[in-house]
Amino acid sequence: MGNANTEAEGIVLRAVCGVYTVHADGRIVHCTLRGNLKKEFEYSGGSAPRVTGVKRHHGRDALAVGDRVLFVPGPHGGGIIEAILPRRSRFSRTGFRGREHTVVCNLDLVVIVAACAEPNPDMWKLDRFLVAAEAEGLDAVIAANKTDLVSGDAVAIFVEYVNVGYKVVPVCAKSGDGLRALQEILTGRIAAFVGASGVGKSSLLNALQPGLNLRTADIGRVTWKGRHTTTAAQLIPLRFGGWVADTPGLRQFELTDLDREEIADCFPEFRPYIGQCRFDDCRHEAEPGCAVRDAVECGRISPRRYESFRLMAAAAESR
Ligand SMILES: Nc1nc2c(ncn2[C@@H]2O[C@H](COP(=O)(O)OP(=O)(O)O)[C@@H](O)[C@H]2O)c(=O)[nH]1
Ligand SMILES: [Mg+2]
Ligand SMILES: [Zn+2]
Known part of the structure; x- marks a missing residue:
């Protein structure tokens, strides 16, 4: 035949x-x-x-x-x-009528966009995005955008995350600085861009892919020029190979349904200490012999990140 x-x-x-x-x-x-x-x-x-x-x-x-x-x-x-x-992965969220629906499959990477300034980086929010990425088992990188608005090393602003092991890529959607490095990270992968409104997600995607003409400075989602914003999920193919997920469900990326133990696991710098606490069911609060808190006191875990964990865990427990 x-x-x-x-x-x-x-x-x-x-x-x-x-x-x-x-x-x-x-x-x-x-x-x-x-x-x-x-x-x-x-x-x-x-x-x-x-x-x-x-x-x-x-x-x-x-x-x-x-x-x-x-x-x-x-x-x-x-x-x-x-x-x-x-499928390598399936990212789903609870949507209409409490039904779980698949937002996107085979997502490889979350690019968490933060601005060096205007708006100033919100580290607490950044932590929540990172925890969500960890919980989904996704690679995460931080794109430190708007480097033109700060003098000196943009990565230094996010050094706390470099110390934990995250990759911080300084970029400037406006001048194009650093785009090559971001492009290399995106090549051949399915990525989602997340981050607060106004940090430059749409601008970065437009800069990465001239001709994409995503709307900027809007509160809506990225969309093709001349098209109305749709609510349907889609992948946008990038000319250098790779795809960007543009799906409404990703807006709730930071909302996760984790308990305290799971949240602790989503802080990579805690992992060497989890299981080393005196009590098996240690909540990493005021328990005697808490290895996580000891690590904070010895300067091996950032006190701010530890505080971020405590806030997330407390919020999870009050849900
Ligand atoms: N100075 C400067 N402004 C930028 C840069 N990237 C984006 N912006 C501006 O920041 C605002 C928000 O950008 P936008 O891409 O809409 O952010 P989004 O809400 O994350 O999609 C717009 O006014 C952009 O022109 C940058 O690298 N430098
Ligand atoms: Mg946008
Ligand atoms: Zn502990």
């Missing part, structure tokens, strides 16, 4: 009403799911039968933005998805 139906591999950029925009070798293919596959997923949850349209919509975890797929290309830039490759 020949190889007319050879499968190609691609990545799902968007999913709208059963049509999946697949990015493969720099090309865009509009795919549908092979019938069998669709049925498989529709019934996989074991829920009561519903009309097809609704079912397809609610079977949203069948295939999500970021999924890697095998598809058979067809005519007119179309194709049929034959298989979904195993």
